[in-house]
Amino acid sequence: MSFPVYNTEKSREMFSRATKVIPSGIYGHLGPAEGQFIPVSKWPMFAEKAKGTYVWDVDGNKYIDYMCAYGPNVLGYCDPDVDAAAAKQTALGNCTTQPGKVMVECAELLVDTVATADWAFFAKNGNDATQGAIMCARAYTHRKKVIMFSGYYHGVSPWCQKIDYPGVLPEDVANNIMLPWNDIPLLERTIEENKNEIACLIAQPYDHGNFHDNAFPEEGFWPKVREICTKNDIVLIVDDVRAGFRLDLAGSDHFFGFEADLICFCKALANGYNMSAICGKEFLKGAMSSLAYTGSYWLSAVPFAACIANINKMKALDIPTMFKQKGEKLCNGLVKAGKEHGIDLVVSGAPALFYLRIGNDDSMLLHQEWIAEMVSRGIFLASHHNHFINASLSDKDIKRTIEIGEECFGIVAKNHPELFR
Amino acid sequence: MMTDAKTLAYINMYAVLGTLENLCELDKEASELVKTKKPVSIGLEVKGGPSATLTFLNGRCRMEQGTADCDFLLPFSTPEKFNAMVDGTGSALPSKGFSKVFFLLKKFIPLTDILSKYLRPTEEDLKDDKFFEISTKLMFYVITVALSQIGNNDEIGKFSASLIPDGIIDVSIKDCVSATIQVKDSHMITIKEKPEAFRSQMQFCDIRTARALFDGKINAIASIGEGKVEMHGLINMIDNVNRILDRVALYLA
Numbered sequence: 065m066s067f068p069v070y071n072t073e074k075s076r077e078m079f080s081r082a083t084k085v086i087p088s089g090i091y092g093h094l095g096p097a098e099g100q101f102i103p104v105s106k107w108p109m110f111a112e113k114a115k116g117t118y119v120w121d122v123d124g125n126k127y128i129d130y131m132c133a134y135g136p137n138v139l140g141y142c143d144p145d146v147d148a149a150a151a152k153q154t155a156l157g158n159c160t161t162q163p164g165k166v167m168v169e170c171a172e173l174l175v176d177t178v179a180t181a182d183w184a185f186f187a188k189n190g191n192d193a194t195q196g197a198i199m200c201a202r203a204y205t206h207r208k209k210v211i212m213f214s215g216y217y218h219g220v221s222p223w224c225q226k227i228d229y230p231g232v233l234p235e236d237v238a239n240n241i242m243l244p245w246n247d248i249p250l251l252e253r254t255i256e257e258n259k260n261e262i263a264c265l266i267a268q269p270y271d272h273g274n275f276h277d278n279a280f281p282e283e284g285f286w287p288k289v290r291e292i293c294t295k296n297d298i299v300l301i302v303d304d305v306r307a308g309f310r311l312d313l314a315g316s317d318h319f320f321g322f323e324a325d326l327i328c329f330c331k332a333l334a335n336g337y338n339m340s341a342i343c344g345k346e347f348l349k350g351a352m353s354s355l356a357y358t359g360s361y362w363l364s365a366v367p368f369a370a371c372i373a374n375i376n377k378m379k380a381l382d383i384p385t386m387f388k389q390k391g392e393k394l395c396n397g398l399v400k401a402g403k404e405h406g407i408d409l410v411v412s413g414a415p416a417l418f419y420l421r422i423g424n425d426d427s428m429l430l431h432q433e434w435i436a437e438m439v440s441r442g443i444f445l446a447s448h449h450n451h452f453i454n455a456s457l458s459d460k461d462i463k464r465t466i467e468i469g470e471e472c473f474g475i476v477a478k479n480h481p482e483l484f485r
Numbered sequence: 486m487m488t489d490a491k492t493l494a495y496i497n498m499y500a501v502l503g504t505l506e507n508l509c510e511l512d513k514e515a516s517e518l519v520k521t522k523k524p525v526s527i528g529l530e531v532k533g534g535p536s537a538t539l540t541f542l543n544g545r546c547r548m549e550q551g552t553a554d555c556d557f558l559l560p561f562s563t564p565e566k567f568n569a570m571v572d573g574t575g576s577a578l579p580s581k582g583f584s585k586v587f588f589l590l591k592k593f594i595p596l597t598d599i600l601s602k603y604l605r606p607t608e609e610d611l612k613d614d615k616f617f618e619i620s621t622k623l624m625f626y627v628i629t630v631a632l633s634q635i636g637n638n639d640e641i642g643k644f645s646a647s648l649i650p651d652g653i654i655d656v657s658i659k660d661c662v663s664a665t666i667q668v669k670d671s672h673m674i675t676i677k678e679k680p681e682a683f684r685s686q687m688q689f690c691d692i693r694t695a696r697a698l699f700d701g702k703i704n705a706i707a708s709i710g711e712g713k714v715e716m717h718g719l720i721n722m723i724d725n726v727n728r729i730l731d732r733v734a735l736y737l738a
Contacts, residue, residue, distance in 0.1 A: 104711075228731075427718040
């Protein structure tokens with residue numbers, strides 16, 4: 065079977081319009097530069113509509129979307145239950161002078177759901193949550209330094225960018241200490257060398273950075289980190305913005321067998337409705353209260369209603385188990401399809417957030433070629449980033465993905481007879 | 486952001502004066518000017534900084550590291566003094582080889598004047614297609630060599646270089662000019678020729694696009710979206726090179 069190759073001409077036209085009035089046309093991770101649209105001609109740039117696991121671009125092409133808006137799509141785009149809850153709240157009020165009672169109900173649900181949560185604090189984006197968590201830790205400890213692990217991504221505030229990024233000052237990152245994963249002796253030595261100066265350790269639950277195979281920490285790593293942080297009065301923050309709820313509805317710290325002091329959520333929290341949250345332990349509630357930290361839309365009611373409906377549905381569906389099964393089925397099928405053509409597809413990370421790489425070369429060139437062929441046949445993947453499973457992804461979608469995957473592996477193999485005979 | 490004089494001296498030595506090699510290949514007047522029957526070599530030595538020898542023979546120029554075999558030597562006690570000489574606001578006196586002062590004054594300095602004309606062109610000059618092409622090629626070499634110098638010497642540049650995986654990066658203007666950037670253990674070397682193979686590639690689709698980007702007239706990120714700049718391979722190599730590229734503009738401003 066041969067799958068047709070899409071034309072994305074209207075996306076190009078729209079992008080040309082965009083560059084005239086928007087810096088970079090599409091900035092950030094959704095854009096062609098950061099999103100690694102290689103080659104750009106194969107990729108859709110603008111969506112017309114979305115439903116379930118599908119996105120239709122402005123040229124009318126339909127995609128099975130494995131990026132899920134980089135995470136927020138957890139149940140499926142335009143989920144009827146979440147949208148109904150949001151619509152009901154919209155009719156009652158959204159951005160009002162007094163927050164809706166739904167905010168309290170949402171906080172109560174998070175406290176009941178997230179293992180480490182004694183309270184919940186709300187904001188809008190993942191970066192708001194990580195920024196708030198760092199401020200809370202500094203307010204509580206009266207210390208300034210922050211430990212992070214290599215491959216980190218904690219948002220776009222200057223402190224969590226790097227010294228060589230445009231607009232970032234050396235002073236912005238002067239209190240950051242970057243350490244490798246799994247090196248407990250180095251962590252202990254670093255803490256000793258910075259005695260009483262480290263406010264917090266912030267980390268994603270596992271290394272799900274870009275451009276490299278994703279990896280879980282070694283057995284016993286997290287409990288040991290927990291022990292060291294407790295011993296040294298260092299606030300332990302889990303940045304669960306990306307992985308949150310996809311591994312464990314009680315939080316990814318719960319999945320790895322420890323308790324964070326603060327945990328940050330965003331993407332899967334409200335199925336695309338705009339909110340983020342910090343959940344924390346009782347002893348940090350006062351410090352969190354002390355912060356001058358808020359925003360015009362942070363307590364808007366509609367996302368809270370969406371969040372409640374979303375969490376309840378994720379619980380009912382047992383999302384972590386479902387995502388593990390779907391992720392494994394998909395990845396196993398793709399690996400097998402690759403083997404048919406002598407292509408070694410390497411899968412890493414949690415199945416719910418699978419990361420792919422063709423292992424036959426170390427340059428990603430083959431992988432980018434395969435990804436581009438997939439995208440241009442309606443399977444939206446990324447070449448540099450982990451992917452996301454959503455609940456609307458059906459067995460039929462997985463089957464189609466594997467079939468297109470096999471065809472595209474064949475194209476790559478045919479393009480490189482010197483590598484694949 | 487701050488720049489430092491020592492890094493600028495490395496850029497001036499290898500990226501700016503090093504481009505005399507290419508100038509003599511690309512510009513007939515420059516080549517004629519240094520057409521010597523016997524080789525003449527000028528050593529440039531910056532205390533606590535770079536040192537190199539430019540050798541001229543048969544209208545060609547070649548730069549090599551160190552000053553051991555030069556006919557005459559221009560010593561500079563500080564990077565600042567060397568930078569001032571390159572910038573045209575300072576001067577230098579040879580410490581040996583006074584008999585070659587004629588070459589210095591009548592050949593070398595006019596040669597650098599030709600280079601300046603190409604590297605700091607007027608809008609009028611750029612209307613000439615041949616001039617435009619030579620100027621853009623020379624700028625390309627200056628930028629690609631400066632990348633490695635900043636990655637090896639500038640504090641923030643060294644941070645960026647430390648995040649570049651080992652391998653070869655191909656930086657090219659399509660069907661025009663290429664450079665190889667080799668990265669090994671965070672040390673960068675630029676070779677002014679196309680690599681046989683690469684781990685990542687950044688390619689400008691044509692010379693006009695490259696020029697517009699060099700001059701800051703178009704946006705690099707938007708150009709990627711428009712397909713005018715293509716990236717392939719291990720993009721985190723290019724990502725970090727682009728961080729350094731930001732600093733190239735700062736040093737060469």
